[in-house]
């Protein structure tokens with residue numbers, strides 16, 4: 060459902076992605092691992108349509124459509140969801156209001172009826188249980204004053220409400236203690252669906268004990284240098300990333 | 312009639328223009344011309360004549376050039392203008408529906424072109440605590456005599472603002488609210504100053520006196536509105552005396568017509584333990600200057616000034632506030648926000664004095680501007696003059712555009728770019744609007760500003 064071919068992207072004149080190839084099938088879970096600064100977030104943001112990153116070469120198709128010409132909101136309406144590494148605070152806009160506006164704009168795009176207030180609230184209550192989110196956070200401004208863990212849970216909660224077909228989770232595990240990590244991973248697992256693909260971006264393999272990927276990719280210096288099964292993650296845990304860097308002697 | 316004809320171009324002609332108004336005003340006063348009130352007026356006229364209108368070389372008016380406006384030959388209005396009413400029903404009710412906030416309980420005083428409109432107003436039966444100022448002046452004996460003692464006590468301390476002097480010279484009509492000791496009401500007193508459509512440019516000088524007795528509390532609304540496409544000038548002065556332990560919330564909003572010139576000056580005097588909150592929302596007129604001066608004259612007094620301005624096109628709105636901490640243990644909180652579009656201009660000048668004896672003062676001032684276009688500008692100037700040593704005073708000012716990361720976050724959740732910007736702009740404004748306690752008024756303003764913000768954007772995009 061997602062095909063990335065030779066993707067190059069730069070920011071402020073620096074090339075960050077230097078030819079990424081990636082194929083994600085329907086219902087699959089892919090993990091992208093890599094050292095800090097290797098371009099994982101850049102890839103995630105480019106897929107979500109962040110204009111600050113300039114795509115200089117390559118193509119991306121999603122569900123048979125060309126993705127790169129689409130505006131961020133079109134991608135979202137077509138079912139792409141990015142859980143941000145650093146969720147943005149939006150003072151003055153309540154979580155509930157925000158999610159209702161988001162969900163209704165997606166439903167409208169699909170020709171579905173918009174939710175009324177009562178039905179929407181019932182939906183929120185049900186989906187909140189998935190990530191054990193404190194109901195008090197619903198009426199608070201989006202992410203404002205949330206703890207690191209609450210922000211991450213809120214991202215997965217949004218995913219649960221918006222029901223994307225491709226979810227990209229950018230370091231959703233970072234900053235979570237083991238209990239919170241379990242809750243978040245459980246939430247993601249319960250959202251598994253044969254129609255829903257997930258890209259899990261992570262620095263550590265810890266999360267992959269809970270969200271078990273079908274394929275693991277290693278991104279180093281803007282390129283996917285290796286792909287494999289879940290055992291690749293364990294290997295990385297053991298050996299680190301240095302052996303995969305450009306110019307390193309690759310051997311087993 | 313002894314009036315300058317033509318256009319008052321020079322400073323001397325501008326002064327003469329209003330001196331001419333004063334002479335005809337005086338003739339219609341009959342016996343009142345020998346009263347104490349009239350002495351106050353005459354002195355103010357002299358002061359105005361000496362000061363003249365300000366130029367941009369006056370430090371207080373550096374960013375606000377009033378000269379194109381004060382050279383317009385505004386005429387005084389001896390009879391209120393006609394009421395335009397569409398459709399059937401009682402003309403007065405229909406007219407009111409077109410200009411007033413709906414769903415507000417409590418008393419209402421409506422002034423058209425500076426004249427009281429009894430048929431549009433709703434006053435208490437006994438007439439005790441809410442009256443017209445002209446009514447109080449014409450019966451100024453006994454209790455009223457005490458009340459009259461307050462008149463000018465706050466405004467007369469300001470020796471430098473010619474607009475205040477001009478207002479005092481023509482002081483006659485407006486609202487007089489006098490709350491007896493421990494009087495309490497949740498229902499607002501709603502003051503509506505509306506200018507009507509007239510053939511010639513016109514002016515009015517509304518004057519309000521609010522005296523809150525010890526322990527009393529009431530919400531008050533002041534609204535200024537008028538027709539578009541026509542120049543007119545509103546020059547209002549309001550004085551508030553907040554007695555010991557009283558609580559006053561004043562919500563003011565200014566949405567004069569697009570060619571109007573609006574000056575408002577509010578003088579607040581607070582006694583011990585009193586709490587005064589002023590929420591000012593300003594989005595009308597071609598040029599507006601709002602002055603607020605608060606003197607914290609008794610310990611443990613608390614003053615809160617919140618402001619929101621919204622400007623577009625070539626509009627210019629200037630907020631000048633002065634908070635004078637004259638006694639120890641007082642608190643003041645200021646939050647002023649501005650949203651600017653087009654090539655509009657904003658000014659915020661916030662002075663805070665902390666006198667030598669005013670130890671344990673807690674003063675906080677915040678000013679935030681959101682620039683929605685490249686040509687909009689704001690001049691911000693905090694001025695803290697602190698003569699006491701054991702105080703907490705903070706101020707902060709930010710000027711910026713909408714945050715790109717916030718816009719992207721919203722768009723990544725399916726919101727279109729316009730919706731994302733609207734949501735963020737409304738959120739910026741709601742921070743101030745949410746401080747208005749009167750629900751019907753808050754909702755009224757939220758709805759209006761929502762439309763204005765969206766409309767402004769569409770206009771900007773089509774340019």
Ligand SMILES: Nc1ncnc2c1ncn2[C@@H]1O[C@H](COP(=O)(O)OP(=O)(O)O)[C@@H](O)[C@H]1O
Pocket residue numbers: 070071075093094095096097098099100101102111
């Ligand atoms: N907005 C930006 N401006 C400048 N440099 C950036 C920006 N975003 C990312 N980078 C740089 O791009 C590289 C990759 O960053 P990122 O994609 O965040 O890596 P990762 O998520 O793998 O840690 C880093 O060197 C980072 O400094």
Ligand SMILES: [Mg+2]
Pocket residue numbers: 099100101144229230
């Ligand atoms: Mg990252």
